[in-house]
Amino acid sequence: MSNEEEQLDLLERLREQVKLGGGQKRIDAQHGRGKLTARERLHLLLDEDSFEEFDQLVLLSGTEFAGDNIRSEAVVTGWGKIEGRPVYVFSQDFTVVGGSLSEPMAQKIIKVMDLAMKNGAPVIGLNDGGGARIQEGVASLAGYGDIFLGNVLASGVIPQISVIMGPAAGGAVYSPALTDFIFMTKGTSQMYLTGPDVIKSVTGEDVTHEELGGAMAHATRSGVCHFAIEGEEECLQEVRRLVTFLPLNNAEDPPLMETGDDPDRRDEDLLRIVPADPSKSYDMREVIYRVMDAGDFMEVQEHFAQNMIVGFARMAGRTVGIVGNQPLYLAGVLDIDSSRKAARFVRFCDAFNIPIVTFVDVPGFLPGTAQEYGGIIIHGAKLVYAYAEATVPKVTIIVRKAYGGAYDAMGSKHLRADVNYAWPTAEIAVMGADPAVNIIHRAELAKGKNVEKRRQQLVKEYKEQFANPYIAASHGYIDDVIDPRNTRVRVIRALEMLRNKADTTPPKKHGNIPL
Ligand code: HXC
Numbered sequence: 001m002s003n004e005e006e007q008l009d010l011l012e013r014l015r016e017q018v019k020l021g022g023g024q025k026r027i028d029a030q031h032g033r034g035k036l037t038a039r040e041r042l043h044l045l046l047d048e049d050s051f052e053e054f055d056q057l058v059l060l061s062g063t064e065f066a067g068d069n070i071r072s073e074a075v076v077t078g079w080g081k082i083e084g085r086p087v088y089v090f091s092q093d094f095t096v097v098g099g100s101l102s103e104p105m106a107q108k109i110i111k112v113m114d115l116a117m118k119n120g121a122p123v124i125g126l127n128d129g130g131g132a133r134i135q136e137g138v139a140s141l142a143g144y145g146d147i148f149l150g151n152v153l154a155s156g157v158i159p160q161i162s163v164i165m166g167p168a169a170g171g172a173v174y175s176p177a178l179t180d181f182i183f184m185t186k187g188t189s190q191m192y193l194t195g196p197d198v199i200k201s202v203t204g205e206d207v208t209h210e211e212l213g214g215a216m217a218h219a220t221r222s223g224v225c226h227f228a229i230e231g232e233e234e235c236l237q238e239v240r241r242l243v244t245f246l247p248l249n250n251a252e253d254p255p256l257m258e259t260g261d262d263p264d265r266r267d268e269d270l271l272r273i274v275p276a277d278p279s280k281s282y283d284m285r286e287v288i289y290r291v292m293d294a295g296d297f298m299e300v301q302e303h304f305a306q307n308m309i310v311g312f313a314r315m316a317g318r319t320v321g322i323v324g325n326q327p328l329y330l331a332g333v334l335d336i337d338s339s340r341k342a343a344r345f346v347r348f349c350d351a352f353n354i355p356i357v358t359f360v361d362v363p364g365f366l367p368g369t370a371q372e373y374g375g376i377i378i379h380g381a382k383l384v385y386a387y388a389e390a391t392v393p394k395v396t397i398i399v400r401k402a403y404g405g406a407y408d409a410m411g412s413k414h415l416r417a418d419v420n421y422a423w424p425t426a427e428i429a430v431m432g433a434d435p436a437v438n439i440i441h442r443a444e445l446a447k448g449k450n451v452e453k454r455r456q457q458l459v460k461e462y463k464e465q466f467a468n469p470y471i472a473a474s475h476g477y478i479d480d481v482i483d484p485r486n487t488r489v490r491v492i493r494a495l496e497m498l499r500n501k502a503d504t505t506p507p508k509k510h511g512n513i514p515l
Contacts (some may be wrong), residue, residue: 014070018070018072018400025040028188036233040377041126041232041236042080044237045236051080052078055077059072061104061105061136073096074515075105076095079115084304091126094128097130099128100129103143104415104432106146107143110146113151120157121249124163124239125161127162129168152178154366157181158370158466159352160179160180163235164190173192176191183226186214186228187210190230191211195487196209219303223340223341233421233477244257245319246352247353257316258317259294267487270484270487273484277377282328292313292314298323300313305340307329308332309323309326309423310320312354320356320357321346322357323411324358324359334364339379339383340382346387347390350389350390355495361400362402365404365405371440376514382514385514387412389513394417395417395495396419396421396423397421398428402429403431404431413476419497421478421487424468424484428477430468432467436462437455
C-alpha cells in the first residue's frame with residue numbers, strides 16, 4: 001500500500017468506526033425499541049444523497065485520538081436538502097452515552113445553528129437523549145444555555161423545528177420549547193421537566209413516562225406538541241411536508257408550488273355546509289378543504305383546543321396560514337387554550353411573511369370561574385395582540401356567528417385586517433338573540449303575561465335587526481357580503497391584491513405581549 005493509500009485507508013476506517021456510534025450492540029438495542037439510529041433518521045429526512053456532514057471527527061468528551069479505535073460525540077450534524085431546498089440538521093445519537101449533552105456536542109449543534117442563521121435556512125433538530133451529561137457538570141449546562149441563546153436569537157429569523165424521537169428530560173425540553181414546531185413520535189418519545197420518580201417522591205403522584213410526557217399527553221393536554229405521529233418514518237415525512245410550506249427565512253416569501261387547482265373554481269357544496277338552524281354545528285374543516293388548493297391542509301395542534309383550527313394550506317400555489325373557529329367543539333367558543341393556540345400561530349405566520357386567512361364562527365368567549373381564574377383576560381388578549389401586530393396580508397371571512405369581543409379578536413377590520421368578507425349567513429352582534437333580549441327587555445319580560453310568546457317575538461325582531469352582516473357592511477367593517485360558492489376566488493383575488501402589501505408598526509425595541 002502506498003503512503004497515500006494508507007492515509008485514505010485510515011480515513012475510511014475512522015469514518016466506518018464513527019458511523020457505528022455506540023457500537024452494534026447498542027444499535028441493535030435501539031432498533032429493538034422500535035427506534036432508528038441518528039443517521040438512519042437523517043437519511044429518511046433529507047433528499048437522497050444530499051447530506052453533508054460536519055464534525056464527524058469530534059471525539060467523545062473525555063476520550064483521545066487512538067488510531068482507528070475512536071469514539072465520536074453523541075450527535076450527527078450537517079446540512080442537506082428537502083425538496084431541493086437547504087436545511088441544517090442535528091440528530092442526537094442515543095447509542096452514545098444515551099445521547100446526553102456534552103460541551104463538544106453542544107458546540108457541534110451551535111455550529112450548524114450559526115451556519116443556518118448566516119445562510120438563512122431552517123434548523124431541524126432530532127432529539128433522542130438523556131439530557132445534560134451528568135459527568136460533565138456545569139460544562140454541559142453551559143452547552144444547553146448556549147443552545148437556548150441560539151434558539152432565541154434565531155426565533156423569527158429562520159424556522160426552527162424540533163422532532164422528539166426518544167427521551168427529552170429536564171432542561172433538555174427547553175430548546176425544543178423555544179423552537180417553532182415540535183413533532184413527537186407516538187409511544188417512543190417523552191418530554192418532561194421532572195420524571196415519574198421525582199414526581200412520586202415530591203408529590204406522591206403515580207404516573208407513567210407515557211402518561212406524563214408522551215406524544216398524546218402533550219398533543220391533547222399541554223399543547224406542547226404540534227404534531228403527534230405514529231412511526232418514525234411517517235414522522236420524518238411530515239417534517240418534510242411542513243418544510244414545503246415554509247420560507248427558508250424571514251426575508252423570503254413562502255414557496256410557490258403548482259397545485260393544479262383552478263383559482264377560479266366555484267364550489268357548490270359551500271352553500272350546504274352551514275345548517276339553517278344557528279344552534280346546529282358543522283365541521284369548519286369542510287369549508288377549509290373546499291376553499292384551499294386541492295384540499296391540502298396541514299393542521300397544526302390538531303388534538304389541542306379543538307374549538308380552534310390552525311394550519312397551513314396553499315391558495316393559487318402560495319402558502320397561507322389558516323385560522324378558524326370550529327363549531328364542532330364547544331360551539332367554537334374562544335377560551336384560554338384556543339386563544340393561545342391561535343395567537344402563537346398568527347405570530348409565526350407574521351414573522352415568516354405568510355398571509356393569514358381567518359374563518360369566523362364564534363359565539364364569544366367562554367364564561368366561567370375556571371376561565372376567569374385561569375386568566376382568560378390575559379390569554380384572550382394574546383389573540384387580539386397577535387392579530388393587531390401582524391402586518392402580513394390578512395383576509396377574514398365571517399361564515400356565521402361573530403359575537404362580542406370575539407368578533408373583534410378574530411381578525412376583524414379593527415385589528416387591521418385588509419379584506420373582510422361575510423357570508424349571507426353571518427350574524428354580527430354584541431351577543432346572541434336570546435341573551436340580548438333577556439337583558440334589554442328584562443323589566444318587560446319580568447312582569448308581563450304571556451311572557452314566552454312576547455319573548456319569542458322580541459328574539460325574532462332582534463335577529464332581523466341585528467343578526468345579519470348588513471349593519472357591519474353598512475359601516476364598511478365588512479368589505480362585501482359574498483356568495484359562499486365564490487369564497488375561493490374572492491380570497492385568492494384579495495391575496496393577489498395584497499401581494500405587495502407594506503405596513504409598519506411604530507418603532508420600538510419590542511412590544512410587551514401579555515404573556
Ligand atoms: C450521562 C447518561 C445520561 C446522562 C443516560 N445516560 N442519561 N449518561 N448523563 N444524562 C447513559 C446511561 O448511563 C446508559 O449508559 C446509557 O446512557 C443509556 O441509558 P439507560 O438508562 O440505560 O437507558 P434507558 O433505560 O432507555 O433510559 C433512558 C433515560 C435514562 C430515561 C434517558 O437514562 C435517564 O433517566 N437518564 C437521566 C435523565 C436525566 O435526569 N438527565 C438530566 C436531566 S437535567 P450505559 O453505559 O450504562 O449504557 C438536565 C439539565 C439541563 O438535563 C439543564 C439545562 C438548563
